[in-house]
């Protein structure tokens with residue numbers, strides 16, 4: 001019994017020293033943590049560590065960031081890699097249409113995309129997934145097969161439905177990102193700032209099209225296969241731990257070119273253009289063909305349309 | 311007769327009004343973004359090839375063109391009898407349209423370096439889409455606006471296009487099956503290098 005008050009009396013004093021030492025400890029630990037974080041990211045420079053969100057940095061800062069990135073890439077790949085900053089074109093809203101009556105499931109688009117956009121070859125990342133479906137069943141995701149591998153395509157009784165980012169007007173992936181590392185540009189392209197992404201993968205869970213992909217491992221991109229014409233918000237090389245996605249080939253389309261998948265497809269299945277231009281191919285399709293939206297009921301409002309050209 | 315003319319005239323008037331209304335609506339819809347005009351894709355032409363679009367040369371079998379190398383009216387005499395070819399071109403198995411179709415329905419008998427429309431008009435091989443379009447009018451229409459077939463180049467500028475015959479061999483036009491590129495790796499077998507640094 002007598003011990004008890006003694007202990008209690010001693011408590012405040014000890015607590016006092018205790019808390020001050022904890023404060024001291026935390027301060028030391030804080031410094032150590034930053035040091036450890038920097039040490040842990042072996043290739044992460046201090047500039048990169050303190051770099052702010054793409055949408056907040058000034059023009060001057062951007063210049064230094066681009067210079068730094070280009071230097072890093074040159075060192076890594078042993079050749080000049082340009083990182084572009086082409087802004088959205090005024091009066092342009094990009095749209096895409098895919099002709100389900102033409103696609104033969106040859107996957108030329110899948111690999112054309114990988115080549116253009118510098119995806120990791122190993123671990124493998126592909127932005128386009130071609131689903132094989134039964135003509136009998138129609139569009140039925142439950143029974144779609146992305147792993148089909150016959151000698152020749154198209155196979156009797158089947159049709160093919162390539163799926164990639166739908167560039168939604170109402171993108172769930174953007175809504176859930178806790179740090180604002182992904183957003184929709186004025187020309188309708190949803191982009192990712194790879195230097196701001198924390199790799200939480202909320203966006204991947206939110207996307208109903210499976211269009212976002214995570215770099216689980218350090219991306220392997222052989223230097224001889226790199227496409228050196230890149231865009232900051234598009235196909236510049238990524239690192240481990242960030243999410244990436246289709247950008248309609250932002251590095252090409254903002255320079256007036258067609259996306260790579262449009263040009264590589266041997267059947268002319270893929271159509272692309274400006275939704276605000278009444279003369280565009282894409283507007284002709286929307287006005288004259290049977291068009292459907294994939295998972296329309298989710299109100300994502302895709303700017304990627306499927307149609308039957310027949 | 312006069313009656314019919316009047317009806318046609320009033321109908322045309324009606325269309326004009328409709329057209330004006332459409333223009334107005336378009337103007338309204340795109341008014342706000344109209345401060346800067348969106349880049350225009352070239353407008354489709356009424357006849358023949360789409361404007362401003364380069365079409366590559368027709369895909370002839372090597373050494374076969376000009377056809378008048380042999381079909382000059384002397385070396386090989388004109389023979390308009392429908393028959394199975396045995397001396398030359400026997401590799402061509404016609405799988406296109408009705409069985410009664412044969413060479414001189416499309417190839418001009420007088421000038422072999424030209425094709426021949428149903429109207430009797432002679433056309434260059436580089437304008438063969440006119441010939442195809444005689445039967446495949448819907449495809450021809452879609453091709454001209456860039457919906458059927460493949461375009462490359464610029465979505466708001468110069469484009470290249472292909473002739474029908476670049477994808478559809480005219481003597482057997484059905485698109486040939488091809489080998490697909492490899493399927494994706496299954497997620498359970500995706501393995502990064504352990505401990506690899508970014």
Ligand code: SF4
Pocket residue numbers: 102103104105106107108109110130160162264265266267268269270
């Ligand atoms: S390249 Fe064209 S035809 Fe081949 S799978 Fe892709 S969309 Fe289909």
